Amino acid sequence: MLLGLQNVTFEFGARVIVSDATWHIQPGDRIGLIGYNGTGKSTLLKVLVGQYSPSAGTVEKGRETTIGYLHQDLLSFDTNESITGVALGAFERVQQLEKDIERLGKELEANPESEEILLKYTDALHEMDVLDGYNVHYKAEEVLHGLGFSNEDLEKPYKQFSGGWRMRVLLAKMILQAPDVLLLDEPTNHLDLPSIEWLEKYLLNYKGSVVIVSHDKFFLNRMVNKIVELYQRQLHIYTGNYDYYEREKDIRIDMQQRAYENQQDYIRQQERFIERFKAKASKAAQAQSVQKRLDKLDVVEDVQLERPDIRINFQMDKTPGRVLVSLKHINKRFGDNVILENATGEIDRGDKIALIGANGKGKSTLLRIVAEAETFEGERVWGHNVDESFYAQHQLEALNLNNTILDEMKECGSQKTEMELRSLLGGFLFGGDDVEKKIKVLSGGEKARVALAKTIVSKANFLMLDEPTNHLDMHSVELLAGALNKYPGSYILVSHDRFFISKTANKIWEIVDHKIKEFKGTYQEWVEWNERMAKIDADKKSEGGKPKTESVKKEEAKPAAPMQEKAVSNAPVNRELQRELQKQQKRLMALETEISKASDERARLEKALGAPENYSDKKKFALVENDYRKAHDTLQSLNKEYESLFEKVMELETQAAG
Known part of the structure; x- marks a missing residue:
């Protein structure tokens, strides 16, 4: 065992986070730590690393076990050092050896006869070789590239980068340190799709053990071989990925329900026997014996799923025209970085668009252009009767920390009464006195729910959503996807959550060569189309530019339906x-x-x-x-x-x- 909990109880004030929990992290474990918002997953990681001490029980750690812990609080770190320099901080011993070798080399030049210096110099070179120290720069650059940094970025100062990019640098450093146990708290919140896919591949071959707190189903399904669920103050362990956990949990609930019902039948029978015969002298002793058996019975609890069902009900007041937004000849650049060049796009009534691609390509910038929250060159025209609402990542920071939740909702200008706002907030799990909580004491998930509630109160017919699933647990992500599917209006969203995109989008937008490239179809169809095109390209290259087989020619000739205009029907036109x-x-x-x-x-x-x-x-x-x-x-x-x-x-x- 590398790390674990033995009969641990941890209380946060008057609230019990976990009770009498035992969990051992073994070599080779890739664990998804899951649970509803507010159950205490991040707190449990802090107990594991010793930031919090348990009320009872022990945290067990191997004497030689090393731990890497990626979490939000790391963002307070700042430095003028380049991001490569920060990442190379993972190799402290190698950096020290580099200095020693340089110093000893100079000393040896000055005193070539010294056997002592020669021995130290040789030992340092040997240790450098053993640690593969000559490849650390290559390793650091490889990991930073994988996480989305360009060659130009590598020598830029760490402090020039925003929070999400800083977190990537610290993740790179942690990966390069190669600890025995890597604890990652919501790592995919800061990564784009290509970086998430790279991280998946990297961690699948990682020699240490990994514990991940994540709400990304796709990521967990590909990554983990165990699920640990924090539920009702207990840890429930499942050996398999997220899909396995969902199936197994249903089976366990079903078995518990049957066991409960069978035991209740047994208890009722025994109680009837006691009631009937306790007054009869000949049966009184037997009735007493039955009563003692019942008193000692290990009672099976009734299955009552405790899950926070947020009630999301998007409404709209009026129907817009056919075209909601037209973008014509849009140009946008930041200095030398060209984002859009003569780009054109149109959002029509009924469009449910996912704007996807690597970070730095301009997804959020394009969304802000659509929302009129960004300057640009070109023409952007609202359609008729469009009522829009914009949910942006920065809205969480834009919440007034000194406001109560209720005050924050009152300032939306929705004209709703206090009772109506309280009812709406109840649907977002803020009941009773919770609405009087200050924004500054809320968790990331709670702030996200407040920002979502502010978006919903608008009754808009066009939504612009920038990373709406960040900080939401998986169940809430499913509920949000379901609500968007029922929503009669239109929307465009930016998300790196592949499950969420696959459940919500009927069109895909990408920024390719500074243009808006539209794919008419679902995310799954887009993935399949890209794979098909990649195969055709690979076959062409393997044959010197010619398709490999006749079947490939046919495949190439066949139009990829979602990317083309609809085929002309042979049916007679009315x-x-x-x-x-x-x-x-x-x-x-x-x-x-x-x-x-x-x-x-x-x-x-x-x-x-x-x-x-x-x-x-x-x-x-x-x-x-x-x-x-x-x-x-x-x-x-x-x-x-x-x-x-x-x-x-x-x-x-x-x-x-x-």
Whole structure:
């Protein structure tokens, strides 16, 4: 055993995190530590490394066992040293030997006859060779490249990088130290998809043991051979990956439920026997014996799943036009770093877009451009009737730490009453007095739930979501994915959680060569398409530019459906239906323009009603009020016509598609 807990109980104030827990980490273990938000997973890691002492029991650690622990608090570290220098800090002994060899070499030049210096110099060279010290720079660069750093980044000062990139440098250093046990607290929160995939491959061949706190199902399924679940203050150990854990947990719950029901039947039978015969002299002794057996019975608990079900119910007030956002000739750069160049894209009603790719390619920048939260060159046009809401990573930092949760919600401008806000917050697991908690005392998961609640209260028909699953546990991620699937509006999201993307997106956007590349299909279809294209490219290269076989030629010739325009159907085209559809679509676009003008006119007259020169003059006020009523009625009439026409166009589109 490398590290473990023996009958450990740990209490955080009055709250019990874990009770009488035993857990041994063995060589070769790759463990996923899971549990709902707030159960104490990060706290348990701190108990393992000795930052917290258990109330009872012991933390056991092998005498020679080394531990690496990656966690959020490391971000307070700062230095002017280059990121390569920080990563090379993993090789303290090698760095010392480099200095010793240089010093001893100079001493030997000055005193070539000294056997003592020669012996020390030879010993230092031998130890350097044993430690593979001449390859440490190569190893450090290899790991930093794998985690997404470019050649230009390697000599840049550590302090120039943002929090997520700093965490990668510290992860690189920890990997290079190669401790016996590596404890990683939410490492994928700071990584893009290519880096997560690289880390998976690296850790699968890692000689030490690994414990990972993560909500990324894909990552856990590929990485771990054990799951340890912190649930109801107990540790439940499963030998397998996350999928195995889900199946096995269902079986265990089913078995416990049956055992409970069987025992309850047995108890009822015995109690009936006691009740019936305890007054009879001939059976009293037997009844007493049965009672003693019942008193000693090890009671099986009823299965009551304690899980925090956040209630996410996205709503929208009004239906937008066909096009929500148009991006035309967009240019964006940061100094010499070109993000977008003459890029074009369009988000239509019903689009559920996942914006994916490596960090540094500009995903969050593009999302901010869509949200009008970033400067750029080019044209970005909102469609008709679009009510947008933007959930950004920085919103967690933007929360007012001195506000209570309730005050933070009141400042959203939602016009909801306190009772309505309390009810909404109850759905996000903030019940009763919890709403009076200050933001500054909340955990990362709790802050994420507050920020999500602020997004939902808006009743927007278009959502922009930047890493919405960060800090949420897996169950909450599933609930959020389910809510987005039911959401009648449209959205674009940035996420590195492959499970979440696979459950939510019907289109994929990538930034390729500074352009927006659109794939019409799900994440799984996108993965399969890329694999197919990679195979075709590999076959071409292996044959000097020619496809390998006839079957590959056919595969290449066959259009990849999601990336192409829809194939023209051979079915006869209903010309009359097409003409009617085009006519109604034109009318719908014209109506959008009329509604926009009518809305502006009503807003102008509403402002005029409040002008002193009008409300102080009865005649003027009556005229303006009359005009306002007419404008209001016109707008209502246009909106009613728009809704009716919108439904008709949808019906015609369905008929035309069929």
